[in-house]
Amino acid sequence: MKALGTPEVRELSYAEAIREALDIALDRDDRVFLMGEDIGVYGGAFQVTGDLVEKHGPDRVMDTPISELGGAGVAVGAAMTGMKPIFEFQFADFAALAMEQIANQAAKARFMLGGSVSVPVVMRFPAGSGTGAAAQHSQSIEAWLGHVPGLKVVQPSVPEDAKGLVLAALEDSDPVMIFEHKILYKMKGHVPAGYYTTPIGKAAVRRTGANLTIVATSVMVWRAIEAAETLAAEGIDAEVVDLRSIRPMDRETVLESVRKTGRLICVYEGVKTLGVGAEVSAMVAESDAFDFLDAPIVRLGGADSPIPYNPQLEKAVVPQVSDILVAARDLTGGRI
Amino acid sequence: MKALGTPEVRELSYAEAIREALDIALDRDDRVFLMGEDIGVYGGAFQVTGDLVEKHGPDRVMDTPISELGGAGVAVGAAMTGMKPIFEFQFADFAALAMEQIANQAAKARFMLGGSVSVPVVMRFPAGSGTGAAAQHSQSIEAWLGHVPGLKVVQPSVPEDAKGLVLAALEDSDPVMIFEHKILYKMKGHVPAGYYTTPIGKAAVRRTGANLTIVATSVMVWRAIEAAETLAAEGIDAEVVDLRSIRPMDRETVLESVRKTGRLICVYEGVKTLGVGAEVSAMVAESDAFDFLDAPIVRLGGADSPIPYNPQLEKAVVPQVSDILVAARDLTGGRI
Amino acid sequence: MPETNIPYVIRAYRPSALKEALMKMYLIRKFEEGAEESYMRGLIHGTMHLSIGQEASAVGSCMALTDEDKITSTHRGHGHCIAKGADLGRMFAEFFGKETGYCRGRGGSMHIADPSKGNLGANGIVGGGFPIAVGAALSAKKLGTGAVTICFFGDGAGNEGAFHESLNIAAIWKLPVVFVCENNGYGMSTSTERSTAVKRIADRATSYSMPGAIVDGNDFNAVTEAVDASVAWARAREGPSLVEARTYRLRGHSKSDRNRYRTREEITQWMERDPIPRFADLLIAHKVITRKAVRDLEDAAAKTIAEAIEFASASPDPRVEEATKYVYAERVPA
Amino acid sequence: MPETNIPYVIRAYRPSALKEALMKMYLIRKFEEGAEESYMRGLIHGTMHLSIGQEASAVGSCMALTDEDKITSTHRGHGHCIAKGADLGRMFAEFFGKETGYCRGRGGSMHIADPSKGNLGANGIVGGGFPIAVGAALSAKKLGTGAVTICFFGDGAGNEGAFHESLNIAAIWKLPVVFVCENNGYGMSTSTERSTAVKRIADRATSYSMPGAIVDGNDFNAVTEAVDASVAWARAREGPSLVEARTYRLRGHSKSDRNRYRTREEITQWMERDPIPRFADLLIAHKVITRKAVRDLEDAAAKTIAEAIEFASASPDPRVEEATKYVYAERVPA
Numbered sequence A, B: 001m002k003a004l005g006t007p008e009v010r011e012l013s014y015a016e017a018i019r020e021a022l023d024i025a026l027d028r029d030d031r032v033f034l035m036g037e038d039i040g041v042y043g044g045a046f047q048v049t050g051d052l053v054e055k056h057g058p059d060r061v062m063d064t065p066i067s068e069l070g071g072a073g074v075a076v077g078a079a080m081t082g083m084k085p086i087f088e089f090q091f092a093d094f095a096a097l098a099m100e101q102i103a104n105q106a107a108k109a110r111f112m113l114g115g116s117v118s119v120p121v122v123m124r125f126p127a128g129s130g131t132g133a134a135a136q137h138s139q140s141i142e143a144w145l146g147h148v149p150g151l152k153v154v155q156p157s158v159p160e161d162a163k164g165l166v167l168a169a170l171e172d173s174d175p176v177m178i179f180e181h182k183i184l185y186k187m188k189g190h191v192p193a194g195y196y197t198t199p200i201g202k203a204a205v206r207r208t209g210a211n212l213t214i215v216a217t218s219v220m221v222w223r224a225i226e227a228a229e230t231l232a233a234e235g236i237d238a239e240v241v242d243l244r245s246i247r248p249m250d251r252e253t254v255l256e257s258v259r260k261t262g263r264l265i266c267v268y269e270g271v272k273t274l275g276v277g278a279e280v281s282a283m284v285a286e287s288d289a290f291d292f293l294d295a296p297i298v299r300l301g302g303a304d305s306p307i308p309y310n311p312q313l314e315k316a317v318v319p320q321v322s323d324i325l326v327a328a329r330d331l332t333g334g335r336i
Numbered sequence C, D: 001m002p003e004t005n006i007p008y009v010i011r012a013y014r015p016s017a018l019k020e021a022l023m024k025m026y027l028i029r030k031f032e033e034g035a036e037e038s039y040m041r042g043l044i045h046g047t048m049h050l051s052i053g054q055e056a057s058a059v060g061s062c063m064a065l066t067d068e069d070k071i072t073s074t075h076r077g078h079g080h081c082i083a084k085g086a087d088l089g090r091m092f093a094e095f096f097g098k099e100t101g102y103c104r105g106r107g108g109s110m111h112i113a114d115p116s117k118g119n120l121g122a123n124g125i126v127g128g129g130f131p132i133a134v135g136a137a138l139s140a141k142k143l144g145t146g147a148v149t150i151c152f153f154g155d156g157a158g159n160e161g162a163f164h165e166s167l168n169i170a171a172i173w174k175l176p177v178v179f180v181c182e183n184n185g186y187g188m189s190t191s192t193e194r195s196t197a198v199k200r201i202a203d204r205a206t207s208y209s210m211p212g213a214i215v216d217g218n219d220f221n222a223v224t225e226a227v228d229a230s231v232a233w234a235r236a237r238e239g240p241s242l243v244e245a246r247t248y249r250l251r252g253h254s255k256s257d258r259n260r261y262r263t264r265e266e267i268t269q270w271m272e273r274d275p276i277p278r279f280a281d282l283l284i285a286h287k288v289i290t291r292k293a294v295r296d297l298e299d300a301a302a303k304t305i306a307e308a309i310e311f312a313s314a315s316p317d318p319r320v321e322e323a324t325k326y327v328y329a330e331r332v333p334a
């Protein structure tokens, strides 16, 4: 039974939650509009925009030509001159075509111009493997953008945050990059109705635990939780921290957890080397939490390989629940 | 006096050393040719190609239009079909325009095609700050490319290696990305004459020491050595490891040093967050060397900021000798 | 019939070559149908883009090419691959993710390639092949092989910056490359009209001072005549050119397409312009083949496809321990 | 003189506006000379790109613009910035890396901007301004401001993919943007002929079904007439257009240029076509101004520049502790 005054809570899929955020934003603010390839009548490659074009019309849900650099750059220019565009990359991989407008223009404009302009653009990146789409349609490139000062970069793992982060991104006057995971789109979860925001720059503790901290991003949060449940039965009590925000990164939440547990595993899908887990590890290793560490910091990242097409190989190159279990047992073995 | 049989050793600048490597390569192998903006009669923005066009002609030292995506991609296509092109980006920053051909095509082609093609392309990136060229002409983006499996990424700090790594890159059948530092171009050093290669994937210990390991890249190697000399006078004996290769990274040399000294500082010019130092730190923190660490791992990276124009500000956002000294004293203070 | 009224392909090619071309068109059609069915049966993972209806441009464009000549293909690349002589069993094996596939199961439909026949690969990046094709042409020029490269691309791809940069470079360096635009009226759901600021994509050739031509892409004869001229132009060291073949994809963009952006009628109209019966009729009219022999070809194609699927199904999966093999060369070549 | 023989600018603009335009051209020239001298004196760090010789296209293009209208500029942007009404003291202060500079010393010559006057900024990335200009035009259309954006770019920039993508988008969405190509014959050392596969860059307009025009870029009247027509076209919601202004940079590409790619004679010839005396003569011929008054303008310009340099020199440096200020907004706006 719902208590009086609590927000209405419903089950929506991750894609539906984003669509709801976009819908609310389009309703609330005339300056908001959507741009992207096939986001109109097609509804987006992953049906995130769905039927929004029917409600809001083609001037606010704009199909762009297949021109990622131009499209993203037009969004940047519009953001510099009073609008609040939301640009959808059809796949995160195609951001490679628009890095110049993202990293050289959007990220740096405020700084280069000494604070005289803002670039409140939002960009959305359907990322990750698991759909059999092979090497050019499966990448997790949040580390590229996370390395770029001037951007904010988030990675929601649950529908509630997906909605809240889109709305938070629109309140931000800086460019916000949202990495969505393609295999999360259909995942359902509780999503409050109406307008709310999820803070950018804050991690969420998804499970508390005493023996081990698992910092995870995106779809890996689910795998970490699943692993934690198995581990609990074995007497290993894992805390699962959903990083949520890559830039800025929530140092305090991570450190606090590590100070408590003394052990850290970072799980992320992006390529291991120079991926998000490298930053998490280095952030801990240079902090006062270092003194609390009872064991090396383990990273479970994607293999140093493009994503293969064959489904077994595809699974083999990104961390699975079983990999987390092995690492956790190894790390805690005989030492708890 | 030069012993019989030892290679001739001369002083060349870093730019001259690269030019010599290019010249030798053009002489040795018909498949080698150079492409880039204004590398012909202009001699390159930093005079690296210099007068090579006069010797080798415009068919082998090819000025390209201002088309980074196209130019780099043409080099990729030529490499796939029997040639060995060396593509010069005028500034590393412009690689943002060509990330698609670098990361989605060159890096992945061999893998995606199941080993049926090679992409032996070499790309050169004049990078780094210190020339007053501001935010779009001063970046150190080796971490972007270091995150991409399929590429090899090197960062020579001395003329000898600059030459040897260009020649090693040409022997490699995979795409090799060479990050050169603009303020090193005029720096002189011993460079053996004739043909030789510097191994890709091997770090170099530039100074041995017992109390502290400083892993540095590119121009930071020089600052680290300078700092180490000052520290020596204070009784702090620092070992300086020149990483040289970002991908693959020389794990063993770094770990061996850390096992010996128990303390690690990583110094790099790129943006601190998700920069090369994050990987070095994480690599150590997940290894057996972790148990040898007596103190947190310190990263001295570029500030989380674009590079400012004003020279004082420009200096302030990248590590200087004084920053290394402060960090080293802090890390070793009372603990040696 | 006076010589000039005889269609180009009848004049230019021997009957055996023309029959082989028709066979290839059937093979493409049956291949795509086989792929579609295999997809339904769950044998194919991921997505794929069928070229049913576009067989004439694939096969017609490659008529004058040898195995030394190169092509770069697209996400909708099965037809190009077959036109350039690929083995169908290895193609299916790739779709099924098998070790015997062209990419050893690592690439799938979007990366299928056959460098041994000069096919440098499909591409998952729209427009990704433009500069690669130009690079291949540059190699040919430098190595003096006389080889020509055909760069296939879609109408949508023509709006990528890579199009502009690549055509410009090809033109200033007079490289032996032919850009073949398969204009099927849509990039995914977005019609050429809504995405492209010019009515005739071939007109964009003027921006690069190169010849541009438009042909009925469902007319094998027209495609071949135009592309052959371009190939000859390139072989004669005259430089690049652009051919726009107007065609239509009879299936959805990919397996997830609900076809909400076009009408049933439009699809039906284009079905009537199916390039395969049109080409078969032409060959029959010019007595290159009999109607009966055409039916036999079609049956043979179906049988070949069935065998190819069988080969693929029976092939082994790659070893999981070798998931990251081929990221780098195993050794430095001499 | 019959009405039709009277040059466009004399008909279209009041004497005060024309005198102001001439003054701006002198200001640009003296500004560049002042910048050059300051560079020699070590007051300016880094590099810079002077627009000496290109004053007519900068000032002429902006004649019909108000402060509501936007421009995107280039690495060679000082002239555009002055034409759009920037304060010279703040410009020099930026070059000197001072806190009073337009970018508070963070940007320097390549990032100078003045959003308050509609100048969205120079750009260190060749072609970086193309999509930004189109985005600004999209904002104007959406917000119904009636504003027009001028996108300045060089001949070299026209070979960037961003050119193609941006012009295409501007055209399909009929946006109020004018692309002004300042064709000075070279991109750094590479002549337009060696880099660009078309003789007339304006011809590339056909690829986007937009009007294209070529004018003598050193003829203020011709530039203004063409760009004004384009601006009017954009204001009338007819969409984008392209104007190519043929001009020449009398200085090297940047401070490190040894001019090895062009001849003394070529430079001398172009000196004789200096746009400033040409425009002054036109105004004198049409009695808008006297020769004496022109000299006074020039002197006044020199004095203004001297004062601007003084202001800049006397200005404070940014505080080093604030080196990373402005990376992000300090607070979320309401």
Ligand SMILES: Cc1ncc(C[n+]2csc(CCOP(=O)(O)OP(=O)(O)O)c2C)c(N)n1
Pocket (backbone or CB within 6 Å): A037, A066, A068, A090, A094, A097, C049, C075, C076, C124, C125, C126, C127, C153, C154, C155, C156, C157, C158, C184, C186, C187, C188, C253
């Ligand atoms: C750079 C890039 N952008 C977008 C996509 C997604 N995508 C794949 S095919 C396609 C449509 C391509 O249209 P066209 O070039 O006309 O080829 P067609 O599919 O019609 O054969 C799109 C948008 C992609 N793969 N790569």
Ligand SMILES: Cc1ncc(C[n+]2csc(CCOP(=O)(O)OP(=O)(O)O)c2C)c(N)n1
Pocket (backbone or CB within 6 Å): B037, B066, B068, B090, B094, B097, D049, D075, D076, D124, D125, D126, D127, D153, D154, D155, D156, D157, D158, D184, D186, D187, D188, D253
């Ligand atoms: C993307 C990019 N590539 C290369 C450069 C280096 N660069 C700066 S200006 C320039 C020449 C530009 O030529 P053009 O567009 O004709 O302008 P001009 O300098 O002649 O005014 C080059 C190559 C750059 N800044 N950005």
Ligand SMILES: [Mg+2]
Pocket (backbone or CB within 6 Å): C154, C155, C156, C182, C183, C184, C185, C186, C187, C188
């Ligand atoms: Mg199409």
Ligand SMILES: [Mg+2]
Pocket (backbone or CB within 6 Å): D154, D155, D156, D182, D183, D184, D185, D186, D187, D188
């Ligand atoms: Mg120019």
